[in-house]
Amino acid sequence: MHTITKKSIKKAWAGAIAEPAKEFPLTQLSIISGKVPDGLRGTLYRNGPARLERGGERVGHWFDGDGAILGVNFTDAGVTGVYRYVQTAEYQAETQADRFLYGVYGMHTPGPIWKRWGQQIKNAANTSVLALPDKLLALWEVTNPYALDLQTLETKGLDDLGALDNGLPYSAHYKRDSQTGEIFNFGISIGSSVQLNLYKSDFTGKIIQKTAFKLDRCSIMHDFVLTQRYLVFFMAPMRMKTLPVMLGLTTFSESMLWEPQLGTQVLIFDRENLSLVSRGETEPWFNWHFGNGYEVKDGSVILDMVRYSDFQQTNEYLREFATGETHTVSKGTLWQVRLNPQTAKVTAMQEVVNQKCEFPVVQRSQVGQAWRYTYILLMPQRTDTDQESFSAIARFDYKTETLTEADLGENRYPSEPIHAQDAQNPEQGWVLTVVYDGNSHSSEVWVFDSDRLDAEPVCKLGLPSVIPHSFHGTWNPA
Numbered sequence: 249m250h251t252i253t254k255k256s257i258k259k260a261w262a263g264a265i266a267e268p269a270k271e272f273p274l275t276q277l278s279i280i281s282g283k284v285p286d287g288l289r290g291t292l293y294r295n296g297p298a299r300l301e302r303g304g305e306r307v308g309h310w311f312d313g314d315g316a317i318l319g320v321n322f323t324d325a326g327v328t329g330v331y332r333y334v335q336t337a338e339y340q341a342e343t344q345a346d347r348f349l350y351g352v353y354g355m356h357t358p359g360p361i362w363k364r365w366g367q368q369i370k371n372a373a374n375t376s377v378l379a380l381p382d383k384l385l386a387l388w389e390v391t392n393p394y395a396l397d398l399q400t401l402e403t404k405g406l407d408d409l410g411a412l413d414n415g416l417p418y419s420a421h422y423k424r425d426s427q428t429g430e431i432f433n434f435g436i437s438i439g440s441s442v443q444l445n446l447y448k449s450d451f452t453g454k455i456i457q458k459t460a461f462k463l464d465r466c467s468i469m470h471d472f473v474l475t476q477r478y479l480v481f482f483m484a485p486m487r488m489k490t491l492p493v494m495l496g497l498t499t500f501s502e503s504m505l506w507e508p509q510l511g512t513q514v515l516i517f518d519r520e521n522l523s524l525v526s527r528g529e530t531e532p533w534f535n536w537h538f539g540n541g542y543e544v545k546d547g548s549v550i551l552d553m554v555r556y557s558d559f560q561q562t563n564e565y566l567r568e569f570a571t572g573e574t575h576t577v578s579k580g581t582l583w584q585v586r587l588n589p590q591t592a593k594v595t596a597m598q599e600v601v602n603q604k605c606e607f608p609v610v611q612r613s614q615v616g617q618a619w620r621y622t623y624i625l626l627m628p629q630r631t632d633t634d635q636e637s638f639s640a641i642a643r644f645d646y647k648t649e650t651l652t653e654a655d656l657g658e659n660r661y662p663s664e665p666i667h668a669q670d671a672q673n674p675e676q677g678w679v680l681t682v683v684y685d686g687n688s689h690s691s692e693v694w695v696f697d698s699d700r701l702d703a704e705p706v707c708k709l710g711l712p713s714v715i716p717h718s719f720h721g722t723w724n725p726a
């Protein structure tokens with residue numbers, strides 16, 4: 249008898265998620281090179297799955313890892329960092345038991361099948377952060393967010409923002425209008441029907457208006473677009489096999505079916521009263537993320553997003569990612585879409601960056617407004633293989649239609665690039681990214697001049713421990 253063992257093809261990026269991340273208390277960060285810009289004052293917060301195993305068992309999907317938050321404070325007295333797991337009730341129970349106790353997105357509740365029905369799932373608190381005046385929220389998709397202390401990142405507890413009754417979900421991709429201070433968000437709840445809950449909050453996060461809109465199927469809606477007058481949603485052509493999930497026979501991840509014949513549903517809501525303006529249909533695609541959107545003079549909405557040809561491949565790639573080895577082809581590219589919000593008809597659509605990319609971001613003050621630059625994580629041409637991960641950040645300029653790329657080099661992996669406006673000069677911006685360097689098995693914070701991504705970073709800061717690849721973050725100006 250011969251045993252055929254598959255040869256490991258682990259790349260350097262896997263080093264960042266090989267072990268559960270180690271927290272650190274508020275620590276002065278050392279400058280590795282360059283100088284911290286005088287106008288860079290505020291805090292970078294990031295969230296991501298930091299623990300992908302427990303008791304010798306690996307999670308089922310990258311989305312299942314326990315969230316930990318990194319805070320990096322840029323002050324006149326220097327730069328400090330702090331890194332803390334979100335102490336959810338489930339995280340604490342699993343720590344106590346030293347094993348997984350709950351199901352999440354891509355894994356079952358451990359134990360026999362007959363015990364799975366109706367089991368509680370774990371709040372992974374791992375997807376993004378919302379910095380409010382008196383608290384930081386750790387966000388994910390399925391229930392209430394957790395509130396943390398802005399300075400120490402100590403977990404305070406679940407937060408209902410005054411209106412998230414019975415664990416109503418508050419998604420990771422809120423949109424904040426920097427001119428009005430309003431914060432918009434949504435959450436999909438699955439009960440006897442599938443509902444799209446819409447929320448409007450004031451600048452403190454307190455929900456001041458909410459509605460629930462009944463959807464005709466269960467799809468994955470991860471993000472949306474805010475414009476001056478609208479909230480724009482695209483519902484990918486998917487359906488959920490409800491019964492097998494309820495019975496615990498399949499995970500949520502496995503139960504999502506790709507049905508391109510359904511088309512992508514376009515849903516436009518009025519941001520004043522959260523009511524439906526129009527509903528339409530367009531060609532099938534899947535996207536996790538939007539960059540931004542706004543209304544042009546003729547009333548059309550222009551937006552951008554990272555588009556995939558289907559859901560299965562990106563989802564499978566993200567499942568594999570948690571194992572440290574990927575082989576599934578999953579290529580999302582940057583697209584621009586034009587639509588008529590009154591009819592929900594897509595009138596134009598084109599690919600603007602044809603390299604593999606993700607995590608499109610715009611500067612905070614331009615969310616929902618006209619914008620020129622979209623920042624992305626990018627796969628440089630030199631490493632465009634299915635086994636590799638993103639090793640560049642880039643900026644697409646819609647005015648000149650050019651892409652400026654910062655290739656970080658062999659075995660270095662940046663996170664979603666976050667734009668920080670300079671406190672002294674509003675024309676000046678900085679781009680912050682947390683880099684895992686597989687050559688030295690360490691993590692650093694790199695600061696680029698937003699207009700000179702192709703130049704050396706203006707500053708590099710060392711972090712006390714390895715920060716696993718993360719999802720989303722925010723810049724909170726001082």
Ligand SMILES: [Fe+2]
Nearest residue numbers: 420470536720
């Ligand atoms: Fe996301």
